[in-house]
Amino acid sequence: MPTDVPGGLTSAGALKGANVYNTEGEHIAIIHDVMLDTAGGRISSVILAIGTILGMGGEHQEVPWHSLSYDSGLDGYVLGIPLRQMQDAPEDAEEEEDTFPLGAVTRLT
Incomplete structure (x- = not known):
């Protein structure tokens, strides 16, 4: 799946x-959408x-x-952060770790 375009893209x-799997190899989710920094x-x-x-x-x-x-053995992606940690993170903490300028990414839900 990760190289469906020539050049490894x-x-x-x-x-x-x-x-999407956790680090123990348990299925936890699927990728619903992809957010791009335009x-x-x-x-x-x-x-x-x-x-x-x-x-x-x-x-x-x-x-x-x-x-x-990406994990080729699982044919999927491994989330390196516990999902519970992501769900419990305060919104302000997520913004502080953002590497893009505020407003650079448009989020759609």
């Missing part, structure tokens, strides 16, 4: 629906769909792109 569309042309974050059944119900959680790594 991946299209943002190919990421949608990708499986000024820098890079992925800023992804929106994870957690606890959905056939795309229905569940919740969505935004996580930084750099917190995911």
